[in-house]
Amino acid sequence: MAFSGNFMCTSFKKELLEAVHNFKNSGGSTFNLALYTNSASFDASTTAYTATNEVSGTGYTAKGGELTRVDPSTSGTTALTDFADLTFSTATITARGALIFNESASGDPSVVVLDFGGDKTSTAGDFTIVFPTADASNAIIRIA
Amino acid sequence: MIPELNIDLPKDFKVEVHTTQNRGFTPEEIAERCAEKIISVSDEAHPAIQAQARAFQKRIVQLVGFYLREAVKSDRTTVYNAIKDAGHPDLAELIRRM
Numbered sequence: 001m002a003f004s005g006n007f008m009c010t011s012f013k014k015e016l017l018e019a020v021h022n023f024k025n026s027g028g029s030t031f032n033l034a035l036y037t038n039s040a041s042f043d044a045s046t047t048a049y050t051a052t053n054e055v056s057g058t059g060y061t062a063k064g065g066e067l068t069r070v071d072p073s074t075s076g077t078t079a080l081t082d083f084a085d086l087t088f089s090t091a092t093i094t095a096r097g098a099l100i101f102n103e104s105a106s107g108d109p110s111v112v113v114l115d116f117g118g119d120k121t122s123t124a125g126d127f128t129i130v131f132p133t134a135d136a137s138n139a140i141i142r143i144a
Numbered sequence: 145m146i147p148e149l150n151i152d153l154p155k156d157f158k159v160e161v162h163t164t165q166n167r168g169f170t171p172e173e174i175a176e177r178c179a180e181k182i183i184s185v186s187d188e189a190h191p192a193i194q195a196q197a198r199a200f201q202k203r204i205v206q207l208v209g210f211y212l213r214e215a216v217k218s219d220r221t222t223v224y225n226a227i228k229d230a231g232h233p234d235l236a237e238l239i240r241r242m
Contacts, residue, residue: 008153044155085177089168098159116161125164130177132157133184140159144152 002038003097007113008141011047020105023081023141025071030104031111033086033129034064038096042113049101049108058124059091063103075136079143082134087126094121098129112140171212172205179204 015021022028032049036042040053051062068084083100098114120127132138162169162177182204185197220239228236 006155006157008155013153095161112155112157114159116159120161120163121165122163123165125166126162126168128162128169128177130160130162132159133181135184138157138184140157142154142157144154 003036003040003113003115004043005113005115007042007044007046009046009110009112010044011109012111015105015109020109021102021111023069023072025069028069029102031067031069031083031100032064032103033067033083033114034062034099034101035060035088035093035095035127036097036099037094038119040097042097042099042110044113046099046110046113048110049099049103055093055095057091057093059088059122059127060093063108064088064098066103067100070134073134077144078136080134080136080139081141082139083131085128085130087128088122089126090124091122091127092124093127094119095127096120171216172209174212175205175209178208 012021020029023031034049035055036053037055049063054062054064065086065088067086070082070084072079072081074080095116096119097116100111100114101108102111114129131140134140136142136144162173179201183197183201185194185201187194189197220242224236224240227239
């Protein structure tokens with residue numbers, strides 16, 4: 001049981017075609033980022049948020065933090081969207097990865113699995129997830 | 145014949161995690177992150193363009209860092225007054241001197 005890379009959840013792809021998710025800054029869905037220990041086992045088949053193996057500690061509550069959506073845009077023939085960086089302040093936590101999920105949709109359906117590549121720890125400090133450059137080659141969610 | 149319509153959702157994205165121990169991020173550390181969001185420099189760009197972009201990025205770090213420090217100082221003034229008004233002048237003074 002461990003993280004084994006980044007994954008775009010297969011169920012998310014289907015749900016895109018069913019209009020379950022809305023990434024607009026104004027009026028869009030509520031997306032959360034939850035942190036997990038390396039005991040979590042997520043891959044493309046992950047379908048929803050779970051509290052199992054979610055991290056716990058000062059400065060962190062179940063279901064993690066709400067992400068700030070950035071309006072979807074296009075670059076060439078690629079559509080993309082982004083989130084603002086997320087910080088858990090004054091936090092004492094250790095996490096190996098994360099799950100982004102739609103908190104406002106029924107069942108908290110998953111979007112992407114993020115593998116940090118190793119345990120990351122903050123001690124009475126800030127724990128910040130920095131999203132990649134929002135362009136056609138790097139954005140967190142792209143449709144090419 | 146209708147050509148295949150292929151929609152690709154890449155999984156080659158990569159987030160970074162920045163953490164601190166027993167402190168918060170400094171204005172300079174946050175300014176670096178901010179500048180990375182404003183200006184991204186392609187490794188495939190012409191060397192002269194890369195150099196120009198990196199020089200501009202460095203200037204952005206300095207500028208954003210300055211205004212972040214101003215924001216910290218201003219917020220500390222607000223916190224100082226809130227704590228002093230709550231009847232804790234000694235604690236307020238400690239915060240003012242930080």
